[in-house]
C-alpha cells in the first residue's frame with residue numbers, strides 16, 4: 001500500500017466522522033453564513049479546536065462559491081484551509097546537526113514512546129545511520145525487554161541496565177559510548193509514569209542535566225509522544241510536559257485507533273510545535289513523517 005494509502009487507512013475513523021458531517025453541511029445548494037456556522041460547529045465537534053475551526057470557517061467564507069457546490073470542491077477547500085494551519089508544524093526531524101544527535105522521547109505512560117523509538121530506529125537504520133537505543137525507562141523490567149526486542153528488529157544495539165538502575169547514569173554511559181564509537185543517533189527511552197509527577201519531573205531533568213555533561217548542546221531533540229485516542233487530554237499533556245522539559249517537537253501515535261485525529265489541528269494551532277511524525281499502526285513502517293497536505297486530505301476523506 002502507498003504511503004498516502006496507509007495514512008488514509010489509519011485516519012479512516014476520523015475521516016468517516018468528518019465526512020458524514022460534511023455531507024450534511026454542504027448538502028444544500030448554497031454556501032451562506034448558516035453553512036459556515038454549521039461547518040465551524042462540525043469542526044469543533046471533530047476536535048479541531050475552537051480557534052482553528054473559526055479560522056478555517058473564515059477562510060472558506062472568503063472563497064467565491066458557485067450556486068452549486070460539488071462535494072469534492074467543498075472537501076478540497078476544507079483540506080486546503082486545514083493544511084494552511086498545519087503547514088508550520090511540518091518540520092522534518094533533522095538528525096544531522098550533531099554527532100551523536102541525542103533524542104529523548106518523553107510522554108505519559110502508554111502513549112507509544114517505546115514503540116515509536118523502535119520504528120524511528122528502523123527508519124534511521126534504513127537511511128544508513130548508526131543508532132544506539134537507551135533503555136532509560138528503568139522503572140519496569142518489561143520496558144527494558146520491550147526495547148531490546150525493538151533493537152533486534154531494527155538492528156540497533158541497546159544499552160540497558162537492570163530494572164531500578166539510575167536512568168541518568170545509563171544515559172551518561174550511552175552518550176560516552178556513542179561518542180567513542182562515532183554513533184550517529186542516540187534514542188533515549190524514558191519512563192512515562194513514576195510514583196508521582198514530581199518524581200517524573202526530577203527524573204527527566206536529571207537525564208537532561210547529566211547528558212549535558214557529555215555534550216552541552218544535548219539533548220538535541222526532546223520529542224513528546226502523544227496518544228491520539230486521548231483526544232483533548234493531549235493538550236493538557238503538551239502543556240504539562242512543556243513545563244517539565246524543553247519539548248522540541250511532537251509525535252502523534254495511534255491515529256489509526258481513533259475518530260479524533262482532528263485534534264492534531266488544534267495542537268498545531270495552539271502550540272506551534274513541530275509535528276515530526278505520525279503513527280498510524282503498530283507495524284514498523286507505520287511511522288510516517290508528518291505532511292500537512294497529506295494529513296489534511298486524508299482527514300477530510302479525499303482520495304489522494
Ligand SMILES: Nc1nc2c(ncn2[C@@H]2O[C@H](COP(=O)(O)OP(=O)(O)OP(=O)(O)O)[C@@H](O)[C@H]2O)c(=O)[nH]1
Nearest residue numbers: 109110111112113114115192253254279280281282
Ligand atoms: N494502533 C496503534 N498502536 C500503537 C501505535 N503506537 C504504539 N502503539 C501501541 O500502544 C501500546 C503502548 O505502546 P508503548 O510503546 O509501550 O508505549 P509507552 O509510551 O512506551 O508506554 P510506557 O512505557 O508504559 O510509558 C503498544 O501496544 C503499542 O503497540 C500506533 O501508532 N498505532
Ligand SMILES: [Mg+2]
Nearest residue numbers: 113114137143
Ligand atoms: Mg515504554
